[in-house]
Amino acid sequence: QTDIKTHIIGQTVRYYKTTTSTNEVAKDLARQGITEGAIIITEEQSKGRGRLGRTWQCPPRTGLCFSVVLFPRANPMEVPQFTMLAAVAVVKALYRTLGLRAQVKWPNDVYIEGLKICGILAEMAAEADRVKYVVLGIGLNVNQSKEDLVCFGNTATSLRVQLGRTLLRSQILKVLLEELDNLYTLWQQEGFLPLKGLWRDNALWIGNKVQVSGLNSNYQGTMEGIDDGGALLLRLYDGTIKTFYSGEVSLRPA
Template sequence: MDALANRIRESLLALLLEHGDSYVSGEEISQRVNCSRTAIWKHIEELRKEGYQIEARPRSGYRLVYRPDRVAPEEIKPELHTRRFGKEIRYWRQVASTQPLAHEWAREGAAEGSLVITEEQTQGRGRLGRIWHSPPYSGIWMSLVLRPAIPLTQAPQLTLMASVAVTRALRRVTGLDIRIKWPNDLLIDGKKICGILTELRGEQDQVQYVVLGMGINVNVTPDFWPEELKGKGTSLAIAGGRTYRRVELITAILKELEGIYEGFLTHGFEPIRILWEEYAAMLGTTIRAHTPHGEVTGEAIGLDPTGALILRQGDTKIPIFSSDIDV
């Protein structure tokens, strides 16, 4: 859809929503949205194909009866209260993965906070080359472009920052006990509901841009998981016993992320380190970390000032920089 069609659709939906249960006349829509009545009718037809139920009554006009749970910009923008995050959105019904699309956009010059989002991914990417299952209309599959002026060595802190922000937003909206497993998995009762994939491009030791990929199982049902992942993953809906409006979660996440990210750029990593420890899933327990140099077992006691996980083995403290963790 081109930019003009997008704008018309955004204003049309906003107008229908503003009128709630009452009708809004074709004349008023045409004036407020600034296009012909025939064009309005075509847009209404398109919206109906996407699952919106819009009642049309002669002499009264149109009324929105049912709104499907879509994550399109016209659904997100009216509820978004950020300064920059999510102000520019590229949306698709289905893509292979949002990550390469966000990289491409960043290389073209996407502003900080630009967001790529989709209803479904056919080749969702996880960490360490894994597949990320992303079924249609039931999760949040999105990639955010960031342009922090930080050295490459600090980049891992962005993943921890994002884990904290997403945890806080999801906890606030759902009330569920969401915990962080180092470095970037969010869990409920030990099962994964969200994964974060940070990819970046750097030049001369500085970060040029970051693509922060977030995958959240929102309304995914238990039968969805392939056999090998059964028991490892869950969704907010399974844990909460109800479904959630994805747009509410997305806008809450973008707002929280923006605030925490700005705090990070101004005050550094320390406040995030403290929050991260508050939400951590496995502090005080013995864990096994698979590092590039072999396995390390020890008691997880916290993060060091750089964001490395500290494992205690007797009197020795070992910082773990990047690994997979078995709790």
């Protein structure tokens, strides 16, 4: 960890052999004012969480499970942008370390060959229209075997399954922290616009027929892309464009 080339992300590291959820620990530490960019990393979570109350499962020591604490000058509406920033960082890190072509899936996943390899969970606290902290939780499947993934049906993969060999997690982590650091600095300096371009360049299903479903809604159309804030743009069959925010809906092929 001493040779990591970052300015903010990963300068402070809290390592736990086992914990409930790194996002929970990170939120506590954020409230206590830990330094910006601190990462909370673990070998095993008993209550790993995904979006919408779903669970994140990862056998001990097989994946990368960590959370980053950020104190951005941001509006609560901008927080989904950090999810997308992290997804782009994962794609870049997998390409740089392993030459793998991964893709971002709106709003919070990374896929390889149509299978989920990484999930991202951003959580925040805000006061009026000012963000107090953002916790960015990343779960990347690294050394899970095919058997470890059968519980997800035919929806998930790992780097080991893709490449046919086990990998050194620390090496991927180092590069991923560097990419997160670069992109967070870019966000601080130039906002979301350059990230929007990077996201779009690596996105799944743009121009394809997709379905967007929420608790009580279901829309089909063509995925146009995302707007300047990161919301999903769907072209309905009557030609109108409908905007979706990440909190409430899921995206899949139609």
